[in-house]
Amino acid sequence: MSVVAEHWHELVTAALLGTDRRDPPDAPPGPLADAVADCAAPTPSGRMLAAVATCTAVRRAGLRPRPPVTPLAPPESDDRPTVSQAAARRWRSVVAQWPVLEDEWLAVVESCNRRLPPDVLVGLLQRHSGDAMRWSRVMRIGDPLASWLVEQQPDLAARAGRPRRAVANEPPTLPVPPSLVPLLAADTDTIVRVLVGGVLDGTFAAAHRAVLVNFLARMRPDACHPLAVALRDADPPHPVVSLVHLLADLAETRHQMLEELA
Amino acid sequence: MGAQPPRCVVTWTIEQVIAIAPTPARFVAAEVAAAPARWVALGADDHAAWGRCRGSGREPYDTMVDHVHVAWRCTCPSRSQPCKHALALLAMWVRGQVPSATASERVTTWVEAHARRELAAVAPPATAANGEGPEPEDAAADQPPGRTDLDRSRNERVARLRHGLVELDRWLDDRLRTGLSDPALARYATWDALAARLTDARAGAMANRVRRMAGLVGARPDWHELVLAELGVLHLLAEAGQRLGDLPAPLADAVATACGWQVRQADVLSGVPDTDEWIVAGRSDTREDRIEVRRTWLYGESSERWAMVLSFAAYRQTLDSSLRIGSRLSADLHRYPGPSTRALIGTIHDGPSGDAAAPPALDIARWCDHAGSALAAEPWVDRVAGTVRAAPTIDGGRWVLTDETGSLALAAEGPGLATVVAASGGRPVPMTVEWTVDGVIPLSVHLPDRVLDVGPRADPSFVSAA
Numbered sequence: 145m146s147v148v149a150e151h152w153h154e155l156v157t158a159a160l161l162g163t164d165r166r167d168p169p170d171a172p173p174g175p176l177a178d179a180v181a182d183c184a185a186p187t188p189s190g191r192m193l194a195a196v197a198t199c200t201a202v203r204r205a206g207l208r209p210r211p212p213v214t215p216l217a218p219p220e221s222d223d224r225p226t227v228s229q230a231a232a233r234r235w236r237s238v239v240a241q242w243p244v245l246e247d248e249w250l251a252v253v254e255s256c257n258r259r260l261p262p263d264v265l266v267g268l269l270q271r272h273s274g275d276a277m278r279w280s281r282v283m284r285i286g287d288p289l290a291s292w293l294v295e296q297q298p299d300l301a302a303r304a305g306r307p308r309r310a311v312a313n314e315p316p317t318l319p320v321p322p323s324l325v326p327l328l329a330a331d332t333d334t335i336v337r338v339l340v341g342g343v344l345d346g347t348f349a350a351a352h353r354a355v356l357v358n359f360l361a362r363m364r365p366d367a368c369h370p371l372a373v374a375l376r377d378a379d380p381p382h383p384v385v386s387l388v389h390l391l392a393d394l395a396e397t398r399h400q401m402l403e404e405l406a
Numbered sequence: 407m408g409a410q411p412p413r414c415v416v417t418w419t420i421e422q423v424i425a426i427a428p429t430p431a432r433f434v435a436a437e438v439a440a441a442p443a444r445w446v447a448l449g450a451d452d453h454a455a456w457g458r459c460r461g462s463g464r465e466p467y468d469t470m471v472d473h474v475h476v477a478w479r480c481t482c483p484s485r486s487q488p489c490k491h492a493l494a495l496l497a498m499w500v501r502g503q504v505p506s507a508t509a510s511e512r513v514t515t516w517v518e519a520h521a522r523r524e525l526a527a528v529a530p531p532a533t534a535a536n537g538e539g540p541e542p543e544d545a546a547a548d549q550p551p552g553r554t555d556l557d558r559s560r561n562e563r564v565a566r567l568r569h570g571l572v573e574l575d576r577w578l579d580d581r582l583r584t585g586l587s588d589p590a591l592a593r594y595a596t597w598d599a600l601a602a603r604l605t606d607a608r609a610g611a612m613a614n615r616v617r618r619m620a621g622l623v624g625a626r627p628d629w630h631e632l633v634l635a636e637l638g639v640l641h642l643l644a645e646a647g648q649r650l651g652d653l654p655a656p657l658a659d660a661v662a663t664a665c666g667w668q669v670r671q672a673d674v675l676s677g678v679p680d681t682d683e684w685i686v687a688g689r690s691d692t693r694e695d696r697i698e699v700r701r702t703w704l705y706g707e708s709s710e711r712w713a714m715v716l717s718f719a720a721y722r723q724t725l726d727s728s729l730r731i732g733s734r735l736s737a738d739l740h741r742y743p744g745p746s747t748r749a750l751i752g753t754i755h756d757g758p759s760g761d762a763a764a765p766p767a768l769d770i771a772r773w774c775d776h777a778g779s780a781l782a783a784e785p786w787v788d789r790v791a792g793t794v795r796a797a798p799t800i801d802g803g804r805w806v807l808t809d810e811t812g813s814l815a816l817a818a819e820g821p822g823l824a825t826v827v828a829a830s831g832g833r834p835v836p837m838t839v840e841w842t843v844d845g846v847i848p849l850s851v852h853l854p855d856r857v858l859d860v861g862p863r864a865d866p867s868f869v870s871a872a
Contacts, residue, residue, distance in 0.1 A: 152631075159634045162585025189583040193575075193641045196582070200638035205782035207841070209770045209812025213801040218832035229761065229856050262828035262851075263858045270824075289831060296800075297824045 147172045148206065152199050158192065168192035176202060219292030224259040231404040232261045234397075239271065242397055244361045247278075247315040252405040254285045265290060269300040276302050278315065318358040327359070332367040340374045343384055343391070350387050360394050368399035417670050418473060421697050423496045424720055425605055425613070426476070428486050430696050434721070436493035442503050445495075449507025453559075454517050455499040456509065459491045469495050470513050474559050476606070477520045563608055567665060568648055570607020574600070575644040578637055586630050594620050604666070609647075611666035615640060617695055632843060639786045660744030664786050669742055674750050679738030680713070681755075682706035685763040686729045688791060688838035688849030691864035698869045700725045703791040703838065703849065704739070704749075705765035712791055713739050713749040719869040731850050732857030733758035745783045747791075764852035767795035767836035771811035777841045790841040791849070797834045798827050798848075807846060809834055817845035822860030826851055829858055 154169035168188055171177040176198060183194035227235075231253075238245045250268075253260065260268065265286045272278040279302040283290045294300050320328065327338055339356075342348040348356060360371070375392035427433035439459060442448060446466060448457035453474045458466035467482040469491040478492035488496075498504050509517070577600055581588070590596045597620035604613035619636050622629050646653060646661040653661060663669065684704040691700050700717045717726035729735075735757030739749040768776060773794040780790040796807035798816070805816045805823060816823070829835055829851040836852040840861075849861035 156631050156634055159582060159637075160586050160630055162583055162588070164583050165585065187579070187583075189579045192582045193578055193638070196634055196638035197642040197645075198638075200635045201642060201782075201785035203635075204785050205778050207774045207778040207781060209774050209814055210801075210806070211812060212810055213799050213806055213808040213813045215797045215799045215808060215834075216827075216832040226855070232856075261856070261858075262853075263825045263860070266824045266828050289828060292831070293824070293828050296827050300824060 147174075148176065148199065148202055151176065151195075152203060155192070155196055155199060159196065163188040163192050168195060171195055171198075216296060220288040222259055222288055224257055226259045226261055227253055227264065228404060229261075231401075232264050234401050234404050235264055236267075238397065238401060239267075242361075242394055244318065244357055245394075245398055245401060248361065248398075249401060249405070250278075250281060250285065251315075252402065254281075256405060258405075259289075260286050262289075265293070266300065269294070273300065273303045281315075318362050319355075320359050320362060321355050324355065324359050328363055332364070332370055335363055335367045336371050336374045339371060339391075340378055343375075343388055344378060344380060346381075346384075348387070349384060353387060353390070356387075356391060357394060360391060360398065365398070365402050368395045368402070372396035372399060417668070417672075418496065418500050419668070419718075420497065420500050420720065421718055422610060422668075423493060423500055424696055425610060426488060426496075427493055428488070430721070432486060432490055433493055433696075436490040436497060439490050439494035440497040440501075440503075442498060445498075448498070448504050449509070450499050450504040451506065451509050453521075454509060454513055455495050455504050456513050457495055457504070459494065461491070467491050470516060471495050471499070472517050472520055473499065475517075475521055475562075476608075479516060564650075566607050567609055567667065570604050570609045570612075571644040571647045571665065573603060573607070574609075574612065574640060575648075578641050578644065581637060586633060591623050591633075596620075608668075609666040610668075611664055612640065612643065613666070614694055635843065643786055656744050658744075659742075660746055660784055663742060663744055663746060663748075664784070671750060674740045674742055675752055677740050679740050679752050680706065680709060680711070680749070681736075681738050682708050683734055683736050684713070684739065685765055686731055686733045686735070686758060687765050687793060688840070688861055689729075689731055689859060690789075690840055690847060690849055690861040691725065692862065693865070693868070696720060698725060698864045700864070701789065701840075702726075702729045703840075704729075705793070706739075710766075712747050713741065714747040714791070715749060715751060719864070721868060722870070724870040725864055728758075730758055730761065731859040731861075732761040732763055732852075734760050734763040746787075747780075762852070762854070762856055764836055764857065765793040765838065767793045767852070769811045770794060770796055770807065770809050770814055773839075774812070774814070781841075788842060791838060792841075793836055793838045793852070795834045795836045797830050797832060798823070799832075807837075807839070807848075814839075815845040817842055817847045820847065820862055822848055822862070825858055825860045829853060 151169065151172050158166050158168050168191055171180045179198045180191065180195045183191065185191050185194055235246070235249055238249055260282075265282070268282040268286070269279065269290065272282055283294075286293075327335060330338075339348070360368070372392045372395035375388050375395065378388060380388040424430075424433050427436065439461075445457040445459050449455070454470055454472050456470040458468055460466045461482060467480055469478070469480040469482075471478045471488075471492050473496065478488045480489045480491045482489050482491055484490070495504070581591070584590075597616050601613040601616040604610070604616060615636065619633055622632050622636070643661060643664055646657075647665040650658045650662055684706055686702060687705045688703045689700060691698060693699075698719045700719075702715045702717070704713045704715065705711075706713065715729065719725045736755040737757070738752035738755075740752050742748045773792050776792045777790045781787065794807065794814075796809045796814070798805055799808050800806070801808075801813060806813045807816060808814075826837065826848045837848050838850045838852070840847045840849055847862065849859075851858040851860060
């Protein structure tokens with residue numbers, strides 16, 4: 145222990161009891177004692193205050209590193225290209241606004257064999273720690289870093305346990321009403337015509353929001369941008385204005401998400 | 407030649423208005439009343455603001471506030487002082503919603519009477535007791551009746567600040583006399599009463615430190631050490647603050663600012679700018695009493711100096727998020743007086759642009775030298791920023807940053823630690839960190855193609871923050 149650290153320890157002990165019960169310790173000879181001696185405080189508590197202030201300033205200014213520590217053994221190397229910054233930002237906005245697209249975001253990252261950025265990996269592990277299926281999927285995409293990270297940070301481990309069956313490794317399919325299922329396989333023009341026409345003529349109303357959101361998240365990707373443009377150009381009646389804006393935003397978000405991941 | 411105290415300031419900040427509110431709820435209520443549409447005959451001048459607020463009563467409440475001597479008067483029946491109308495008037499005045507006007511005779515009379523009482527109260531008792539000067543009342547009576555004497559106002563503020571610092575030193579002395587095991591320290595009221603007196607003395611920064619210290623008592627096993635060190639820092643500031651005239655000018659400015667002397671933004675912005683390419687290196691949010699404070703750290707590429715830009719938000723307000731971490735901007739920065747890193751952004755010539763800029767990283771030994779130098783210049787600062795290349799690892803159950811020159815303890819595990827560990831993958835990585843008394847806090851990790859913002863983030867249920 146250095147002289148200053150030792151003196152500080154004595155000061156803390158004396159301060160606990162108070163100078164009414166214990167005299168302040170003498171500063172070790174040298175600059176510290178000289179600085180305290182400059183203080184003309186007549187009382188023990190005044191001298192103690194000066195010593196505490198001086199010692200605090202010296203300890204802060206004399207900031208020194210501790211001895212080096214053995215670094216952690218690194219994980220296996222991973223040569224895959226990292227997901228772009230734009231795609232990482234998109235994941236954050238998808239999670240906040242369109243969580244229905246998150247499974248597709250992960251699926252595309254996996255199929256493109258991309259590496260997850262560190263912040264997104266941590267975010268995904270935290271977000272899905274209670275969902276064994278999705279957590280396992282994140283681990284699969286994030287390995288080898290993910291397994292190493294969970295060893296270092298056990299808080300990132302799944303709370304719900306690992307899935308028991310391999311089949312559970314695929315996310316559930318988003319439900320779409322039977323009447324719309326054939327449209328999933330239709331060409332872009334048909335999708336745009338049916339959806340935009342349906343919204344404008346009242347076939348689809350605000351009550352259909354959930355199924356339409358699911359449909360847009362499942363429909364063929366190349367229909368997203370034309371649909372977003374057609375919805376934006378439409379002149380919807382008042383009751384469905386917000387629905388049209390919402391669907392246009394979802395279609396455009398999905399289009400951009402897939403572009404960024406391509 | 408001794409340094410003069412910084413120029414007198416009559417402008418408040420919204421944080422000061424919040425600080426004088428008796429309770430947070432009172433300020434929230436005042437915010438509702440702080441709509442110019444609810445007021446008539448609004449006006450303000452260099453000493454006071456006034457207006458009539460339409461409330462629940464038949465007649466509007468007549469409210470006036472002396473913002474120099476910190477006094478208020480309102481005809482509402484509220485027993486809570488200051489009432490919500492006075493707070494609302496101050497809040498509107500701070501936000502520039504109160505037009506300049508000439509005070510009526512009634513306002514002038516009230517302000518003068520209050521100023522006379524105030525002057526009598528702050529006059530040093532020794533002067534009168536020694537018979538070396540007039541009695542305080544006489545001294546006040548001898549003052550010219552004009553209300554725009556800024557020198558007088560500044561001297562009053564200096565006297566008030568000095569009075570507050572003397573009182574603080576006496577309180578610190580008592581604490582060391584009775585010891586840190588004194589049960590009174592466990593009561594918030596012990597600290598709050600002192601903080602309130604310091605706020606009255608316009609030593610708001612000291613009041614904040616005292617309130618923060620109250621939160622340290624009993625918070626962890628070594629709280630005695632932390633509180634003792636902070637008592638030492640307060641003593642240092644209290645002593646230095648009473649001798650501003652004897653200190654070198656930059657140090658005097660730094661001490662005055664640390665004591666809570668407010669410097670007008672306009673005065674800072676009128677100073678010589680520090681023009682540079684600034685890298686937005688890191689950000690940290692902390693709650694200080696009822697205010698969320700965002701520190702954004704900038705690094706000047708040519709000057710190789712650090713600067714800190716603060717933004718504040720009260721409940722339900724929004725923190726400034728215009729400075730994206732990792733971006734670069736060409737701008738004029740205006741530094742506050744003294745060696746402090748605090749600055750205001752003036753003219754932005756270009757940017758912010760890019761998203762992977764990073765200051766040069768030091769090894770741990772050189773980073774400690776950098777932080778130590780900053781702390782030697784201003785031992786009272788709470789945070790020092792710098793960029794270090796190091797790897798996170800565990801030492802004795804605690805996370806540290808390490809390289810071949812040494813190691814640094816990290817502050818309590820924050821939400822950003824997992825990202826730092828993931829980004830490093832066990833290898834050294836450049837990161838911007840903040841020194842605090844609790845240990846080092848990582849603010850950002852500088853990867854080759856991106857910067858990860860990992861600094862402590864404001865609670866989104868309290869303020870809106872990107």
